Amino acid sequence: MRVLLFGIAKDIAGTPAITTTAVADVAALKEWLYTQYPALRQLRSLMIAVNKVYANDEQSLLPGDEIAVIPPVSGG
Amino acid sequence: MRVLLFGIAKDIAGTPAITTTAVADVAALKEWLYTQYPALRQLRSLMIAVNKVYANDEQSLLPGDEIAVIPPVSGG
Amino acid sequence: MNVLVKIAADINVQEALNFVESPDCGGVVLFVGNVRNETQGRKVVKLFFECYEPMAIAEMEKIAQHTIATMGISRIAILHITGEKFPGETVVVIAAAAPHRGVAFEACEYAIDTLKQTVPIWKKEFFEDGAIWVAAHP
Amino acid sequence: MNVLVKIAADINVQEALNFVESPDCGGVVLFVGNVRNETQGRKVVKLFFECYEPMAIAEMEKIAQHTIATMGISRIAILHITGEKFPGETVVVIAAAAPHRGVAFEACEYAIDTLKQTVPIWKKEFFEDGAIWVAAHP
Numbered sequence: 001m002r003v004l005l006f007g008i009a010k011d012i013a014g015t016p017a018i019t020t021t022a023v024a025d026v027a028a029l030k031e032w033l034y035t036q037y038p039a040l041r042q043l044r045s046l047m048i049a050v051n052k053v054y055a056n057d058e059q060s061l062l063p064g065d066e067i068a069v070i071p072p073v074s075g076g
Numbered sequence: 077m078r079v080l081l082f083g084i085a086k087d088i089a090g091t092p093a094i095t096t097t098a099v100a101d102v103a104a105l106k107e108w109l110y111t112q113y114p115a116l117r118q119l120r121s122l123m124i125a126v127n128k129v130y131a132n133d134e135q136s137l138l139p140g141d142e143i144a145v146i147p148p149v150s151g152g
Numbered sequence: 153m154n155v156l157v158k159i160a161a162d163i164n165v166q167e168a169l170n171f172v173e174s175p176d177c178g179g180v181v182l183f184v185g186n187v188r189n190e191t192q193g194r195k196v197v198k199l200f201f202e203c204y205e206p207m208a209i210a211e212m213e214k215i216a217q218h219t220i221a222t223m224g225i226s227r228i229a230i231l232h233i234t235g236e237k238f239p240g241e242t243v244v245v246i247a248a249a250a251p252h253r254g255v256a257f258e259a260c261e262y263a264i265d266t267l268k269q270t271v272p273i274w275k276k277e278f279f280e281d282g283a284i285w286v287a288a289h290p
Numbered sequence: 291m292n293v294l295v296k297i298a299a300d301i302n303v304q305e306a307l308n309f310v311e312s313p314d315c316g317g318v319v320l321f322v323g324n325v326r327n328e329t330q331g332r333k334v335v336k337l338f339f340e341c342y343e344p345m346a347i348a349e350m351e352k353i354a355q356h357t358i359a360t361m362g363i364s365r366i367a368i369l370h371i372t373g374e375k376f377p378g379e380t381v382v383v384i385a386a387a388a389p390h391r392g393v394a395f396e397a398c399e400y401a402i403d404t405l406k407q408t409v410p411i412w413k414k415e416f417f418e419d420g421a422i423w424v425a426a427h428p
Binding site: 004006007008010011042043044049052053054068070071072073074075076 | 323339340341342344345346348370381382402405406407408409410411412413414423424425426427428
Protein backbone atom coordinates (compact mmCIF):
# COMPACT_ATOMS: atom_id res chain seq x y z
CA MET A 1 0.00 0.00 0.00
CA ARG A 2 1.30 3.43 -0.91
CA VAL A 3 1.39 6.02 1.87
CA LEU A 4 2.14 9.76 1.54
CA LEU A 5 4.25 11.47 4.20
CA PHE A 6 4.43 15.16 5.11
CA GLY A 7 6.38 17.53 7.33
CA ILE A 8 8.44 15.90 10.04
CA ALA A 9 7.07 12.45 9.13
CA LYS A 10 8.58 12.86 5.66
CA ASP A 11 11.90 13.89 7.24
CA ILE A 12 11.85 10.88 9.60
CA ALA A 13 11.16 8.43 6.77
CA GLY A 14 13.50 10.29 4.42
CA THR A 15 10.99 10.10 1.58
CA PRO A 16 7.63 11.66 0.62
CA ALA A 17 5.99 8.27 -0.08
CA ILE A 18 6.48 4.69 1.10
CA THR A 19 4.99 1.33 0.28
CA THR A 20 3.79 -0.73 3.24
CA THR A 21 3.01 -4.40 3.55
CA ALA A 22 -0.72 -5.10 3.36
CA VAL A 23 -2.48 -3.67 6.44
CA ALA A 24 -6.16 -4.13 7.21
CA ASP A 25 -6.96 -0.92 8.98
CA VAL A 26 -5.59 2.37 10.31
CA ALA A 27 -4.53 0.83 13.64
CA ALA A 28 -2.44 -1.79 11.83
CA LEU A 29 -0.92 0.86 9.58
CA LYS A 30 0.13 2.94 12.58
CA GLU A 31 1.64 -0.14 14.25
CA TRP A 32 3.61 -0.86 11.07
CA LEU A 33 4.79 2.78 10.85
CA TYR A 34 5.90 2.87 14.49
CA THR A 35 7.88 -0.35 13.99
CA GLN A 36 9.58 0.90 10.81
CA TYR A 37 10.18 4.45 12.10
CA PRO A 38 10.33 4.47 15.92
CA ALA A 39 10.97 8.25 15.93
CA LEU A 40 7.32 8.74 14.92
CA ARG A 41 6.39 7.70 18.48
CA GLN A 42 7.95 10.89 19.80
CA LEU A 43 5.57 13.17 17.90
CA ARG A 44 2.82 15.01 19.76
CA SER A 45 0.24 13.21 17.61
CA LEU A 46 0.04 11.10 14.46
CA MET A 47 -3.12 11.07 12.36
CA ILE A 48 -3.91 9.07 9.26
CA ALA A 49 -6.00 10.52 6.44
CA VAL A 50 -7.82 8.24 4.02
CA ASN A 51 -8.99 9.82 0.78
CA LYS A 52 -8.24 13.28 2.22
CA VAL A 53 -10.37 12.77 5.36
CA TYR A 54 -9.10 12.14 8.90
CA ALA A 55 -9.63 8.45 9.75
CA ASN A 56 -10.04 6.74 13.12
CA ASP A 57 -8.14 3.60 14.14
CA GLU A 58 -11.00 1.26 13.18
CA GLN A 59 -11.25 2.42 9.57
CA SER A 60 -10.50 -0.31 7.00
CA LEU A 61 -7.98 0.37 4.27
CA LEU A 62 -8.85 -0.63 0.73
CA PRO A 63 -6.69 -0.95 -2.38
CA GLY A 64 -6.75 2.35 -4.20
CA ASP A 65 -7.28 4.46 -1.05
CA GLU A 66 -5.19 7.62 -0.91
CA ILE A 67 -3.46 7.24 2.46
CA ALA A 68 -1.47 9.99 4.17
CA VAL A 69 0.47 10.32 7.42
CA ILE A 70 -0.42 13.61 9.16
CA PRO A 71 2.01 14.71 11.88
CA PRO A 72 0.92 17.64 14.13
CA VAL A 73 -0.27 20.44 11.85
CA SER A 74 1.04 24.00 12.26
CA GLY A 75 -0.48 26.17 9.58
CA GLY A 76 -1.52 29.78 10.05
CA MET B 77 -22.43 81.79 25.50
CA ARG B 78 -21.70 80.24 22.12
CA VAL B 79 -22.85 76.66 21.59
CA LEU B 80 -22.06 74.38 18.63
CA LEU B 81 -24.78 72.10 17.24
CA PHE B 82 -24.43 68.90 15.22
CA GLY B 83 -26.56 66.38 13.35
CA ILE B 84 -30.26 66.50 14.09
CA ALA B 85 -29.72 69.16 16.80
CA LYS B 86 -28.34 71.46 14.11
CA ASP B 87 -31.36 70.72 11.90
CA ILE B 88 -33.77 71.42 14.78
CA ALA B 89 -32.12 74.75 15.61
CA GLY B 90 -31.64 75.56 11.93
CA THR B 91 -28.06 76.71 12.55
CA PRO B 92 -24.67 75.19 13.42
CA ALA B 93 -24.04 77.58 16.34
CA ILE B 94 -26.23 79.60 18.72
CA THR B 95 -25.64 82.12 21.47
CA THR B 96 -27.40 81.43 24.76
CA THR B 97 -28.16 83.68 27.70
CA ALA B 98 -25.69 83.23 30.57
CA VAL B 99 -26.12 79.75 32.08
CA ALA B 100 -24.25 78.52 35.16
CA ASP B 101 -23.92 74.85 34.40
CA VAL B 102 -24.78 72.04 31.99
CA ALA B 103 -28.18 71.40 33.61
CA ALA B 104 -29.16 75.04 33.11
CA LEU B 105 -27.94 74.97 29.52
CA LYS B 106 -30.05 71.90 28.76
CA GLU B 107 -33.11 73.55 30.34
CA TRP B 108 -32.54 76.63 28.19
CA LEU B 109 -32.13 74.46 25.04
CA TYR B 110 -35.30 72.46 25.74
CA THR B 111 -37.26 75.70 26.23
CA GLN B 112 -35.96 77.27 23.03
CA TYR B 113 -36.17 74.07 20.93
CA PRO B 114 -38.81 71.71 22.39
CA ALA B 115 -38.16 69.16 19.61
CA LEU B 116 -34.84 68.36 21.32
CA ARG B 117 -36.87 66.61 24.07
CA GLN B 118 -37.88 63.93 21.57
CA LEU B 119 -34.33 62.76 20.96
CA ARG B 120 -33.14 59.45 22.38
CA SER B 121 -30.47 61.34 24.36
CA LEU B 122 -28.86 64.77 24.50
CA MET B 123 -25.30 65.16 25.76
CA ILE B 124 -23.28 68.30 26.27
CA ALA B 125 -19.54 68.37 25.61
CA VAL B 126 -17.34 70.99 27.23
CA ASN B 127 -13.93 71.52 25.69
CA LYS B 128 -14.38 68.31 23.64
CA VAL B 129 -15.18 66.11 26.66
CA TYR B 130 -18.60 64.74 27.67
CA ALA B 131 -19.87 66.75 30.66
CA ASN B 132 -22.34 65.80 33.38
CA ASP B 133 -25.24 68.02 34.49
CA GLU B 134 -23.32 69.46 37.46
CA GLN B 135 -20.41 70.78 35.43
CA SER B 136 -20.00 74.59 35.58
CA LEU B 137 -19.70 76.51 32.34
CA LEU B 138 -17.04 79.20 32.10
CA PRO B 139 -16.55 82.00 29.59
CA GLY B 140 -14.33 80.72 26.81
CA ASP B 141 -15.43 77.08 27.15
CA GLU B 142 -16.03 75.30 23.84
CA ILE B 143 -19.57 74.00 24.32
CA ALA B 144 -21.27 71.52 21.98
CA VAL B 145 -24.66 69.81 21.81
CA ILE B 146 -24.26 66.09 21.07
CA PRO B 147 -27.41 64.30 19.86
CA PRO B 148 -27.32 60.46 19.70
CA VAL B 149 -24.16 59.48 17.82
CA SER B 150 -24.30 57.04 14.90
CA GLY B 151 -20.81 56.65 13.46
CA GLY B 152 -19.35 53.44 12.09
CA MET C 153 4.03 55.86 17.55
CA ASN C 154 1.67 52.95 18.04
CA VAL C 155 -1.67 54.71 17.43
CA LEU C 156 -3.11 56.16 14.22
CA VAL C 157 -6.49 57.92 14.35
CA LYS C 158 -7.80 59.79 11.33
CA ILE C 159 -10.94 61.36 9.89
CA ALA C 160 -10.84 62.02 6.16
CA ALA C 161 -13.00 62.11 3.02
CA ASP C 162 -11.53 58.77 1.91
CA ILE C 163 -9.87 55.98 3.86
CA ASN C 164 -8.60 52.57 2.88
CA VAL C 165 -7.81 49.24 4.42
CA GLN C 166 -4.21 49.15 3.21
CA GLU C 167 -3.31 52.35 5.09
CA ALA C 168 -4.54 50.88 8.38
CA LEU C 169 -2.82 47.56 7.69
CA ASN C 170 0.47 49.21 6.72
CA PHE C 171 0.43 51.23 9.93
CA VAL C 172 -0.08 48.33 12.35
CA GLU C 173 1.96 45.61 10.64
CA SER C 174 5.42 45.02 12.01
CA PRO C 175 7.70 41.97 12.09
CA ASP C 176 7.23 41.58 15.87
CA CYS C 177 3.44 41.09 15.59
CA GLY C 178 2.20 37.94 13.94
CA GLY C 179 -1.52 38.72 13.96
CA VAL C 180 -3.63 41.59 12.70
CA VAL C 181 -7.41 41.77 13.02
CA LEU C 182 -9.31 44.30 10.93
CA PHE C 183 -12.86 45.54 10.88
CA VAL C 184 -14.10 47.18 7.67
CA GLY C 185 -17.51 48.88 7.71
CA ASN C 186 -19.17 49.65 4.39
CA VAL C 187 -22.39 51.38 3.37
CA ARG C 188 -25.22 48.85 3.02
CA ASN C 189 -27.68 49.18 0.16
CA GLU C 190 -30.71 48.76 2.43
CA THR C 191 -31.88 49.30 6.01
CA GLN C 192 -34.82 47.28 7.29
CA GLY C 193 -35.98 46.59 3.76
CA ARG C 194 -35.69 50.23 2.62
CA LYS C 195 -33.31 50.96 -0.24
CA VAL C 196 -30.47 53.30 0.82
CA VAL C 197 -29.38 55.83 -1.82
CA LYS C 198 -26.45 57.31 0.10
CA LEU C 199 -25.21 58.22 3.57
CA PHE C 200 -23.95 61.54 4.83
CA PHE C 201 -21.59 61.65 7.84
CA GLU C 202 -21.09 64.75 9.95
CA CYS C 203 -18.28 64.89 12.54
CA TYR C 204 -17.45 67.12 15.47
CA GLU C 205 -13.95 66.53 14.30
CA PRO C 206 -11.62 67.63 17.15
CA MET C 207 -13.74 65.81 19.74
CA ALA C 208 -14.19 62.76 17.48
CA ILE C 209 -10.41 62.51 17.10
CA ALA C 210 -10.01 62.83 20.89
CA GLU C 211 -12.59 60.06 21.54
CA MET C 212 -10.99 57.79 18.91
CA GLU C 213 -7.61 58.40 20.54
CA LYS C 214 -9.10 57.42 23.94
CA ILE C 215 -10.39 54.14 22.50
CA ALA C 216 -7.04 53.42 20.87
CA GLN C 217 -5.03 54.19 24.01
CA HIS C 218 -7.35 52.02 26.11
CA THR C 219 -6.73 48.99 23.87
CA ILE C 220 -2.95 49.54 24.04
CA ALA C 221 -2.87 50.16 27.80
CA THR C 222 -5.21 47.39 28.96
CA MET C 223 -5.91 44.85 26.20
CA GLY C 224 -2.48 43.64 25.11
CA ILE C 225 -2.45 45.31 21.71
CA SER C 226 0.82 46.55 20.20
CA ARG C 227 -0.51 48.89 17.52
CA ILE C 228 -3.93 50.11 16.43
CA ALA C 229 -5.33 52.27 13.61
CA ILE C 230 -8.85 53.76 13.65
CA LEU C 231 -9.96 55.53 10.47
CA HIS C 232 -13.39 57.06 9.79
CA ILE C 233 -14.70 58.99 6.84
CA THR C 234 -16.64 62.24 6.82
CA GLY C 235 -19.01 63.48 4.10
CA GLU C 236 -21.04 61.57 1.54
CA LYS C 237 -20.75 57.83 0.82
CA PHE C 238 -22.63 55.46 -1.48
CA PRO C 239 -23.55 51.76 -1.06
CA GLY C 240 -20.45 49.55 -1.00
CA GLU C 241 -18.08 52.39 -0.05
CA THR C 242 -15.98 52.16 3.11
CA VAL C 243 -16.93 54.22 6.14
CA VAL C 244 -14.71 52.89 8.94
CA VAL C 245 -11.55 50.78 9.18
CA ILE C 246 -10.01 49.50 12.41
CA ALA C 247 -6.80 47.42 12.49
CA ALA C 248 -5.34 45.95 15.68
CA ALA C 249 -1.99 44.14 15.81
CA ALA C 250 -0.89 41.99 18.73
CA PRO C 251 1.58 39.22 19.43
CA HIS C 252 -1.44 36.98 20.25
CA ARG C 253 -4.44 36.92 17.97
CA GLY C 254 -7.10 36.46 20.69
CA VAL C 255 -6.52 39.91 22.14
CA ALA C 256 -6.42 41.45 18.65
CA PHE C 257 -9.96 40.11 18.02
CA GLU C 258 -11.14 41.43 21.39
CA ALA C 259 -9.57 44.86 20.95
CA CYS C 260 -10.84 45.31 17.40
CA GLU C 261 -14.40 44.44 18.43
CA TYR C 262 -14.15 46.67 21.52
CA ALA C 263 -12.94 49.54 19.34
CA ILE C 264 -15.79 49.39 16.82
CA ASP C 265 -18.44 48.82 19.52
CA THR C 266 -17.14 51.79 21.56
CA LEU C 267 -16.72 54.03 18.51
CA LYS C 268 -20.40 53.53 17.72
CA GLN C 269 -21.34 54.51 21.28
CA THR C 270 -19.07 57.45 22.08
CA VAL C 271 -17.47 59.11 19.04
CA PRO C 272 -19.37 62.27 17.96
CA ILE C 273 -20.13 61.31 14.38
CA TRP C 274 -23.63 61.40 12.94
CA LYS C 275 -25.01 59.46 10.01
CA LYS C 276 -27.90 60.62 7.84
CA GLU C 277 -29.51 57.96 5.67
CA PHE C 278 -30.97 59.06 2.34
CA PHE C 279 -33.77 56.93 0.92
CA GLU C 280 -35.61 57.46 -2.36
CA ASP C 281 -38.38 59.28 -0.50
CA GLY C 282 -36.65 61.08 2.36
CA ALA C 283 -33.79 61.13 4.85
CA ILE C 284 -33.30 60.48 8.58
CA TRP C 285 -30.57 60.99 11.15
CA VAL C 286 -29.86 57.42 12.30
CA ALA C 287 -30.74 56.50 15.90
CA ALA C 288 -31.73 60.08 16.78
CA HIS C 289 -35.19 59.17 18.06
CA PRO C 290 -36.22 56.37 20.43
CA MET D 291 -20.46 31.49 -4.76
CA ASN D 292 -20.04 32.60 -1.19
CA VAL D 293 -16.83 30.71 -0.32
CA LEU D 294 -13.27 31.24 -1.57
CA VAL D 295 -10.51 28.89 -0.38
CA LYS D 296 -7.07 29.04 -1.91
CA ILE D 297 -3.49 27.88 -1.39
CA ALA D 298 -0.88 29.76 -3.40
CA ALA D 299 2.71 31.01 -3.31
CA ASP D 300 1.46 34.54 -2.66
CA ILE D 301 -1.81 35.84 -1.23
CA ASN D 302 -3.03 39.29 -0.36
CA VAL D 303 -5.58 40.99 1.82
CA GLN D 304 -7.26 42.86 -1.02
CA GLU D 305 -8.17 39.64 -2.84
CA ALA D 306 -9.95 38.30 0.25
CA LEU D 307 -11.66 41.63 0.90
CA ASN D 308 -12.79 42.00 -2.74
CA PHE D 309 -14.30 38.52 -2.65
CA VAL D 310 -16.40 38.99 0.50
CA GLU D 311 -17.47 42.62 0.15
CA SER D 312 -20.93 43.22 -1.23
CA PRO D 313 -23.46 46.04 -0.82
CA ASP D 314 -25.75 43.84 1.29
CA CYS D 315 -23.10 43.25 4.01
CA GLY D 316 -22.11 46.19 6.14
CA GLY D 317 -19.33 44.54 8.12
CA VAL D 318 -16.19 42.60 7.21
CA VAL D 319 -13.77 41.15 9.76
CA LEU D 320 -10.32 40.07 8.58
CA PHE D 321 -7.48 38.16 10.16
CA VAL D 322 -4.02 38.60 8.64
CA GLY D 323 -1.22 36.35 9.87
CA ASN D 324 2.36 37.38 9.13
CA VAL D 325 5.78 35.81 9.77
CA ARG D 326 7.19 37.05 13.09
CA ASN D 327 10.89 37.88 13.34
CA GLU D 328 11.32 35.89 16.55
CA THR D 329 9.92 32.91 18.47
CA GLN D 330 10.47 32.71 22.22
CA GLY D 331 13.40 35.09 21.96
CA ARG D 332 15.04 33.26 19.04
CA LYS D 333 15.53 35.18 15.81
CA VAL D 334 13.57 33.67 12.91
CA VAL D 335 15.33 33.79 9.52
CA LYS D 336 12.46 32.37 7.45
CA LEU D 337 9.56 29.92 7.48
CA PHE D 338 8.85 27.09 5.09
CA PHE D 339 5.26 25.83 4.69
CA GLU D 340 4.43 22.43 3.31
CA CYS D 341 0.82 21.53 2.40
CA TYR D 342 -1.04 18.32 1.67
CA GLU D 343 -2.84 20.50 -0.78
CA PRO D 344 -5.99 18.62 -1.85
CA MET D 345 -6.81 17.70 1.75
CA ALA D 346 -5.90 21.19 3.03
CA ILE D 347 -8.32 22.70 0.51
CA ALA D 348 -11.02 20.24 1.60
CA GLU D 349 -10.51 21.09 5.30
CA MET D 350 -10.52 24.83 4.58
CA GLU D 351 -13.74 24.36 2.61
CA LYS D 352 -15.27 22.53 5.62
CA ILE D 353 -14.40 25.42 7.92
CA ALA D 354 -15.81 27.94 5.47
CA GLN D 355 -19.06 26.00 4.94
CA HIS D 356 -19.49 25.60 8.72
CA THR D 357 -19.32 29.37 9.26
CA ILE D 358 -21.86 29.97 6.47
CA ALA D 359 -24.23 27.21 7.57
CA THR D 360 -24.22 27.82 11.33
CA MET D 361 -22.65 31.17 12.24
CA GLY D 362 -24.65 33.72 10.26
CA ILE D 363 -21.91 34.65 7.80
CA SER D 364 -22.79 35.65 4.23
CA ARG D 365 -19.40 35.23 2.56
CA ILE D 366 -15.95 34.03 3.62
CA ALA D 367 -12.48 33.79 2.06
CA ILE D 368 -9.67 31.66 3.50
CA LEU D 369 -6.27 32.04 1.81
CA HIS D 370 -3.02 30.33 2.88
CA ILE D 371 0.41 30.39 1.34
CA THR D 372 2.72 27.48 0.60
CA GLY D 373 6.51 27.58 0.31
CA GLU D 374 9.07 29.96 1.78
CA LYS D 375 8.23 33.21 3.61
CA PHE D 376 10.36 35.82 5.40
CA PRO D 377 9.62 37.98 8.47
CA GLY D 378 6.80 40.44 7.82
CA GLU D 379 5.38 38.49 4.88
CA THR D 380 1.76 37.30 4.90
CA VAL D 381 1.00 33.63 5.50
CA VAL D 382 -2.76 33.51 6.00
CA VAL D 383 -5.72 35.80 5.32
CA ILE D 384 -9.30 35.18 6.40
CA ALA D 385 -12.15 37.57 5.60
CA ALA D 386 -15.72 37.09 6.85
CA ALA D 387 -18.63 39.29 5.83
CA ALA D 388 -21.96 39.36 7.62
CA PRO D 389 -24.95 41.65 7.99
CA HIS D 390 -24.08 41.88 11.73
CA ARG D 391 -20.52 42.48 12.84
CA GLY D 392 -20.63 40.33 16.00
CA VAL D 393 -20.99 37.10 14.06
CA ALA D 394 -18.28 38.18 11.61
CA PHE D 395 -15.83 38.50 14.54
CA GLU D 396 -16.88 35.10 15.88
CA ALA D 397 -16.65 33.36 12.52
CA CYS D 398 -13.28 34.86 11.62
CA GLU D 399 -11.78 33.81 14.97
CA TYR D 400 -13.36 30.35 14.68
CA ALA D 401 -11.89 29.98 11.19
CA ILE D 402 -8.30 30.82 12.13
CA ASP D 403 -8.46 28.77 15.37
CA THR D 404 -9.82 25.75 13.50
CA LEU D 405 -7.44 26.12 10.57
CA LYS D 406 -4.53 25.91 13.01
CA GLN D 407 -5.96 22.69 14.47
CA THR D 408 -7.19 20.74 11.47
CA VAL D 409 -5.77 21.90 8.13
CA PRO D 410 -2.83 19.73 6.97
CA ILE D 411 -0.21 22.44 6.61
CA TRP D 412 3.20 22.23 8.31
CA LYS D 413 5.51 25.08 9.23
CA LYS D 414 9.28 24.74 9.53
CA GLU D 415 11.04 27.56 11.37
CA PHE D 416 14.59 28.39 10.28
CA PHE D 417 16.84 30.00 12.88
CA GLU D 418 20.43 31.14 12.41
CA ASP D 419 21.61 27.85 13.90
CA GLY D 420 19.06 25.25 12.83
CA ALA D 421 15.45 24.49 11.93
CA ILE D 422 12.44 22.78 13.53
CA TRP D 423 9.01 21.63 12.45
CA VAL D 424 6.71 23.72 14.67
CA ALA D 425 4.64 21.88 17.31
CA ALA D 426 5.77 18.45 16.11
CA HIS D 427 7.04 17.32 19.51
CA PRO D 428 5.32 17.61 22.92
